[in-house]
Amino acid sequence: MKELLKYLLIFLGSFFVLLGLVGIVVPLIPTTPLLLLGAFCYARSSEKLYHWLLNTKWLGEYIRSFQAGHGIPTRTKFIAIAVLWLTSGYSIFFLIPLLWVKVLLIGVVSYITYFIWSIKSKVAKKEN
Numbered sequence: 001m002k003e004l005l006k007y008l009l010i011f012l013g014s015f016f017v018l019l020g021l022v023g024i025v026v027p028l029i030p031t032t033p034l035l036l037l038g039a040f041c042y043a044r045s046s047e048k049l050y051h052w053l054l055n056t057k058w059l060g061e062y063i064r065s066f067q068a069g070h071g072i073p074t075r076t077k078f079i080a081i082a083v084l085w086l087t088s089g090y091s092i093f094f095l096i097p098l099l100w101v102k103v104l105l106i107g108v109v110s111y112i113t114y115f116i117w118s119i120k121s122k123v124a125k126k127e128n
Helices: 002-025 031-045 047-055 059-067 074-095 099-118
Strands: none
Touching (some): 002 031, 002 059, 031 047, 031 059, 047 059
16 A cells, blocks of 8 residues: 555656646646645655755756745746736737636636745845
């Protein structure tokens, strides 16, 4: 039974990491929470996969920054919110015909905007 749980966690971890990768490109899919879920699953099932994820060039930085409590750079917040509203706005105004779906999508995008903005901002270190 313990072996089955290990393989299930590896599968789920890989699934969440894959979704996190998609989230880098697709604005409505949250990258960092999915990568954190993947890291959680890997940490409980495979030390090798967990260390691999933490040490990957691009993905590891998301997880390490969050674990260290550094937050997200303000510039990244602005870019994420701008891309979110541009892509969602196009869908809302040009692709979706139903008013209730438009209102629902505006609500979801507004909440995601609030969530992104409420995350602690990472302060850039000044070099002398």
